[in-house]
Amino acid sequence: MTRYFTEDTSVEAVNARMGEDIDxxxxxxxxxxxxxxxxxxxxxxxxQEEWDFAIDFLTKTGQICSQERQEFILLSDVLGFSMLVDAINNRRPSQATENTVFGPFHVDNAPIREMGDTISLDGKGERCRYEGRVMDLHGAPIEGACVDVWSDNADSFYDVQQPDIQPKWNNRGRFFTGKDGRYLFYGIKPVSYPIPDDGPVGKMLSALGRHPYRPAHMHYLVTAPGFQKIVTHTFVGDDKYIADDAVFGVKETLIAPFEYVNDGETIWRSPFDFVMVPAAEPVS
Known part of the structure; x- marks a missing residue:
């Protein structure tokens, strides 16, 4: 029976219009x-004026989108929705490495580098040694895991944001683990940076009294045959935005040590182990 629309029956009226044989x-x-x-x-x-404003906001959000910029993803990020969807879809045992947001700056097919190589090519920033193990839930090393890494430079920009300024593939690389499951590379201690805030989402943040900054972090995409991929960051714990990430990406387990070593060339050391879950592991 068709329901006529009223304020009290609005939900029933709309949902009753769906067909019987839909997905x-x-x-x-x-x-x-x-x-x-x-x-x-x-x-x-x-x-009514608030809904009109919302329609205009969504229209402008769509209009600013391009192949280089996805304002709707940015909107999802700053509302914490991206992190919620990620959490729902990546429930793992407590000892496994947690996911966080992927971010918009990953580039496929970064150069495959040798263990111990340097990913920072522009000569800027404080040199940092990144090292650790990739292992399973029982602590056994995982051979052949791909550790894909990327970060901003010392000026708070990713290479794709400055293609005419930074060297191609600056602060990017892929490393494959051996039998010991270990990885090692040199980069820089990352710095905090603002998300793009010159569009509708940035105006919304300003109206809400929120800043657009992300705390300093190194990105990791860790993959291995037979295991769930890990999309995550490691965060610099003393960053001023560590408890106030604009996109809610910080998790306590992802705050990594950044140890001051200053051995002449290398200033920092950041050890971090990745624990992977078998691909067939049931959702907890």
Whole structure:
């Protein structure tokens, strides 16, 4: 029976229009979306001018998107939604390495480098030794794991943001573990940087009294045959934004040691082990 739309029956009226033979998962997701969206409007007594403003905001968010910039992902990030979806889809045993947001600056097929090579090519920043092991849940080393790494430079920019300034593949590289599961490379101690804040999302952050900064971190994408991939960062614990990441990416287990060594050439050492979960491991 067709339901006429009223304020009280709005959810039922909309959800009743869905067909009987549609994809069950689509039906579940859309029914819940309508339910919560309508509940939000009723909860705040949404005004027409506020909804008009929201439509304009979403329109401008779409208009600024390009192949180089995805403002909707940025919006998802700063609302904590990207991290929530990531957490739901990457539930792991407590001893396994946690995921965090992928970020927009990864580049496929970075150069394969030898263990102990330097990824920083522009001569800037404080040299840091990164080392550790890739292992399974029982502590056994994983041979043939790919440790794909990337970071910003000392000026707070990734190479793809400054293609005419930074060397290609600056602060990027891939390393493959041997039988001992160990990795070792040299980079720089990363620095904090702002997410793009010259668009609608940046204006929203400003209106909310929020800053656009991410704490300093090194990116890792760790993959190995038969194991779930790890998409994560290691964070500099004394960074001023460590407890206030604009995209909520910090997890306590991902705050890595940055030990001051200053042996003449290398200033810092950052050890960190990665614990991988078998691909068939059930979601906890």
């Amino acid at each position: 069950p998962r689509l039906k579940t997701v859309m029914a819940s979306l309508v339910t919560h969206l309508h509940a939000f409007a009723k909860d705040v007594d949404l005004r």
